[in-house]
Amino acid sequence: MNLQIALSQDSQSDKWSTRLAFFIALYAIAALLLRPSSFATLAEVYASKFIASTPILLIGGLGTMALLFGRDAPTRYAVSVLKERWRTLATVMAFFFTGLTAFSTFKSTIPFIVPYYADIWLADLDEWLHGAPSWELVHRFDNQMWSLIVLKCYEVLWFVQWFGTVLFVSLWSNRVGRIRYLWAHALTIFTIGTVLAVALSSVGPDLLRPFCRRGPVPRPEGRDGRPRP
Numbered sequence: 001m002n003l004q005i006a007l008s009q010d011s012q013s014d015k016w017s018t019r020l021a022f023f024i025a026l027y028a029i030a031a032l033l034l035r036p037s038s039f040a041t042l043a044e045v046y047a048s049k050f051i052a053s054t055p056i057l058l059i060g061g062l063g064t065m066a067l068l069f070g071r072d073a074p075t076r077y078a079v080s081v082l083k084e085r086w087r088t089l090a091t092v093m094a095f096f097f098t099g100l101t102a103f104s105t106f107k108s109t110i111p112f113i114v115p116y117y118a119d120i121w122l123a124d125l126d127e128w129l130h131g132a133p134s135w136e137l138v139h140r141f142d143n144q145m146w147s148l149i150v151l152k153c154y155e156v157l158w159f160v161q162w163f164g165t166v167l168f169v170s171l172w173s174n175r176v177g178r179i180r181y182l183w184a185h186a187l188t189i190f191t192i193g194t195v196l197a198v199a200l201s202s203v204g205p206d207l208l209r210p211f212c213r214r215g216p217v218p219r220p221e222g223r224d225g226r227p228r229p
Contacts, residue, residue, distance in 0.1 A: 024095050025098075027102050027186075031106055039105045042105055047097070054167070061171065065081065085170070092169070107197065110201055111203075113198055116201050116203050117202075
């Protein structure tokens with residue numbers, strides 16, 4: 001009975017894996033046809049990041065797994081996992097790379113599809129939620145130290161968390177759990193990151209001082225104390 005359940009689950013996982021592959025392929029083809037030059041440029045950027053990050057995260061991830069689940073022989077456990085699941089790892093990371101490139105291509109194309117229009121009422125909503133214009137709150141931390149922290153969190157910690165989670169899932173022995181996570185990941189990117197992002201086309205009210213209706217917009221000052229043009 002348990003064998004039949006396991007075989008049924010594997011069959012369902014294979015079907016949903018194939019459907020996910022077609023879904024990501026169609027998503028990527030649409031992005032490529034929409035803006036081929038942007039897709040190629042972003043693919044080159046992400047390729048360099050993937051090449052640099054994958055070995056580091058793989059060593060860290062396998063090392064952690066080996067210490068948690070193969071304490072008696074961690075090195076043997078890590079090698080065994082890699083031998084057993086490297087094809088799944090390579091397939092998942094290839095589709096993740098393709099989907100991420102397509103996502104960023106669509107994101108960069110938003111203003112050409114639907115010109116930014118929602119910032120004014122989103123800025124009003126931000127001000128109602130936070131009690132002040134969002135750009136004022138954000139720019140209170142406008143100094144080199146905070147800028148460096150935010151930049152590193154976005155470029156390093158965020159990328160490692162996102163990239164590392166997908167890499168971990170690709171090595172996960174639970175096939176059903178793996179395909180469920182990957183479908184949730186793909187649908188989130190598609191519905192929120194692409195469809196809703198286009199429907200609510202906005203550059204971000206915290207970046208647009210002119211859309212804040214409370215008083216005149218101050219110009220930033222240069223080092224000589226004079227307003228910049």
